Amino acid sequence: MRKVWQFLPTFFFGDAIGNDCLAISRFLTRKGVENKIGATTIHPKMDPYAVAFEEAKKQISPEDVIIYHLSTGDAMNDWFSDLPNKKAVIYHNITPAEFFQGYSDIHVKVTEEGRLQAKRMASRVDLSIADSEYNAREMEEMGFPKASVVPILLPFEDYRKTPDEKKVEEMSDGRTNILFVGRIAPNKKQEDIISVFAEYVKNFDPDARLILAGSCGGLEKYQERLESFTAKLGISDQVIFTGHISFAEILAYYKTASAFVIMSEHEGFCVPVVEAYLFDLPVLACDYGAIGETMGDAGILLSAQKEPARAASLLHEMLKDKAWQEENKARIKKALERFETEKVEETFWEAIKPLVSEPETT
Amino acid sequence: MAEGKPFIKNAVWQERLEKIAQETKPSEIDYKKIFEETDNFSGNAAAILEELGVQTGEGMGEYDCTSDKSLEKVSDYLAHAIQIENIIATTHNPPTSALRRKLKTAFLKVVCWPSRRYLYPQIAYNEDMVRASREMLILLAKVNRSERVAAEKAKKDLKEVQKQMIRLQTRIEELEGKLADSEKKTQANPETEEKA
Numbered sequence: 001m002r003k004v005w006q007f008l009p010t011f012f013f014g015d016a017i018g019n020d021c022l023a024i025s026r027f028l029t030r031k032g033v034e035n036k037i038g039a040t041t042i043h044p045k046m047d048p049y050a051v052a053f054e055e056a057k058k059q060i061s062p063e064d065v066i067i068y069h070l071s072t073g074d075a076m077n078d079w080f081s082d083l084p085n086k087k088a089v090i091y092h093n094i095t096p097a098e099f100f101q102g103y104s105d106i107h108v109k110v111t112e113e114g115r116l117q118a119k120r121m122a123s124r125v126d127l128s129i130a131d132s133e134y135n136a137r138e139m140e141e142m143g144f145p146k147a148s149v150v151p152i153l154l155p156f157e158d159y160r161k162t163p164d165e166k167k168v169e170e171m172s173d174g175r176t177n178i179l180f181v182g183r184i185a186p187n188k189k190q191e192d193i194i195s196v197f198a199e200y201v202k203n204f205d206p207d208a209r210l211i212l213a214g215s216c217g218g219l220e221k222y223q224e225r226l227e228s229f230t231a232k233l234g235i236s237d238q239v240i241f242t243g244h245i246s247f248a249e250i251l252a253y254y255k256t257a258s259a260f261v262i263m264s265e266h267e268g269f270c271v272p273v274v275e276a277y278l279f280d281l282p283v284l285a286c287d288y289g290a291i292g293e294t295m296g297d298a299g300i301l302l303s304a305q306k307e308p309a310r311a312a313s314l315l316h317e318m319l320k321d322k323a324w325q326e327e328n329k330a331r332i333k334k335a336l337e338r339f340e341t342e343k344v345e346e347t348f349w350e351a352i353k354p355l356v357s358e359p360e361t362t
Numbered sequence: 363m364a365e366g367k368p369f370i371k372n373a374v375w376q377e378r379l380e381k382i383a384q385e386t387k388p389s390e391i392d393y394k395k396i397f398e399e400t401d402n403f404s405g406n407a408a409a410i411l412e413e414l415g416v417q418t419g420e421g422m423g424e425y426d427c428t429s430d431k432s433l434e435k436v437s438d439y440l441a442h443a444i445q446i447e448n449i450i451a452t453t454h455n456p457p458t459s460a461l462r463r464k465l466k467t468a469f470l471k472v473v474c475w476p477s478r479r480y481l482y483p484q485i486a487y488n489e490d491m492v493r494a495s496r497e498m499l500i501l502l503a504k505v506n507r508s509e510r511v512a513a514e515k516a517k518k519d520l521k522e523v524q525k526q527m528i529r530l531q532t533r534i535e536e537l538e539g540k541l542a543d544s545e546k547k548t549q550a551n552p553e554t555e556e557k558a
Contacts, residue, residue, distance in 0.1 A: 195393035228400045233393075287371045300373040309389035310369055313382055328374045 023153035073114030093268025167252035192263035199312035296335030
C-alpha cells in the first residue's frame with residue numbers, strides 16, 4: 001500500500017480539524033498504512049505527530065498519496081494543487097468572506113483567497129471528501145469530483161475525561177446555564193444568541209446565565225461589539241465570555257449546562273452539536289449550513305427565521321418539560337450513531353481505499 | 363415572522379412546539395437595531411497603537427498567509443515601535459519596576475497580535491489582545507497620572523520657593539536699607555559709634 005501524507009496549514013490541539021487529522025492518522029496506522037502529517041504551524045502538543053512543512057516537502061515521494069484538509073486560505077493550498085501525486089481533499093468548508101466585513105480585513109482576505117484557491121484546486125484532485133452533505137454540494141458547485149460524505153472523526157472517549165472540578169463547582173450554583181461553544185465570530189451570530197437569552201431572562205428566568213465559550217482570535221472588534229450589546233441590554237453580569245479555555249473547562253461547561261443554543265448562519269459541519277449531544281443536552285438551533293443534517297431528528301431546529309421571543313419560549317419549553325427531554329434523549333442517542341468512530345472510519349476507508357490501495361508503479 | 367409560516371423546521375413533538383411558538387407574541391425590542399447601533403469597538407489595537415505613535419495602517423491591513431512573512435511583519439512592527447521614543451520612554455520610565463514589566467508585556471502583546479498564532483500557538487490566550495490593549499491603556503493612564511501629579515507638585519513647590527525668594531529678597535533689601543542708614547549715622551557722629 002502507498003504511504004499517505006495528510007497536510008493542513010495549522011495543526012492545532014483540540015480543534016475539530018486537528019482532531020480529525022489525528023484520528024485519521026491513528027486509523028490508517030491500525031489499517032497498516034504508513035502515514036505522516038505535515039503542517040506549517042504545529043501546536044506543541046501535536047509536535048510528536050507531525051513533521052514541519054518544509055521538512056515534509058523534502059520527504060514526499062512521487063508514489064505517496066496526499067490527503068489535504070481544506071478549510072482556509074493559505075499558500076499551502078496552491079502548493080497542494082500543483083503536486084503531481086495522487087491526491088484527495090477533505091473539505092471542511094471555508095466561511096464566506098462577507099461575514100468578516102467590517103471586523104477583520106485579514107479574515108476577509110484569507111477566506112476570499114481560500115475560495116479562489118479551492119476553485120483552482122477542484123480540477124486537480126483525484127478524490128473528494130466532504131464532512132457533510134452541505135459541504136459536498138459546495139464542492140460540486142466549485143467543480144470538484146463528486147464527494148463522498150464522511151463526518152468528522154470525533155474521539156468520543158475524549159468527552160468522558162474528567163472535567164475541570166473547580167469550574168464544575170462554580171457553575172453548579174443552581175442557576176440555569178445556557179451554553180454555546182465556538183469561536184467568537186460573526187458567522188456564529190452570537191448577537192442572536194444574546195437576543196434570545198435576553199428574552200428568556202426577561203420572560204422566564206431572571207437568574208439564568210449565558211456562557212459563550214470560545215476565543216475571539218483576530219476578531220476582537222466583534223467581541224467588543226457583543227460586549228457593548230450585552231451592556232446595552234443590561235445583561236452584562238449574566239453573559240460570560242470565557243475566551244480561550246482548556247478542554248477540561250469546556251467539559252465542565254458542557255457538564256453543567258442546561259441547554260445549548262446555536263444561532264450560527266454558516267457551519268460546514270458544526271462539531272458542537274455532536275459535543276452537546278454527547279452530554280445529552282437539548283439543542284436549539286437555526287437551519288443554516290450543515291446544522292440541520294448534523295442535528296438529525298433531535299433538539300429543536302428553527303426554520304431560518306430568528307424571532308427572539310418565540311425562540312426563548314421554545315427554550316423555556318425544552319428546559320421545563322421533562323417528558324420532552326426524555327424523548328429528546330432517545331433521539332440524541334439515535335442521532336449520535338451516525339458519528340460513532342467505527343462507522344465513520346468504515347465510511348472513510350471506503351472513500352479513500354481506491355487511492356491508497358492502488359498498487360505502486362515503481 | 364409572517365403569520366402562520368412555520369417557525370420550526372424540525373423538532374421533537376414539533377406540532378405542540380409550533381403552537382407554542384405561534385402563540386408567543388414577538389418581541390417588542392428591536393435587537394437587530396440595537397446591535398447595529400452598538401458602538402463598534404472602543405479599543406482596537408490599531409487605534410491604540412496609533413495613539414501611541416506607531417504607524418499601523420499598512421502593516422495591520424496587510425496579511426500574508428505564510429508564516430515567514432508574518433514573522434517579518436512582526437519584526438517590522440517591533441523595529442518600528444522601538445524607534446518611537448514616546449512609547450519606549452513611557453515603558454522604560456514608569457514609577458515602579460513592576461509597572462514597567464507589565465507595560466512591556468502588554469505592549470508586546472498588542473504589537474504581536476496579528477501573528478500570535480504563528481509565534482505563540484502554545485500559549486493559552488485567556489488574555490486576548492483586547493484585554494492586553496486595555497491593560498496597557500490603563501497602565502499608561504496610571505503613568506501619565508503619576509507624572510502629571512509629580513509635575514503639579516513640582517510646580518507648587520517652585521511657586522513656594524519663588525515666594526520665599528521674594529520674601530527673602532525683600533528682607534535682604536530691608537536689612538540693606540537699615541545697614542545703609544546705620545552707616546550714614548556712624549559717619550555723621552563717630553563718637554556715638556565708639557561709645558556704643
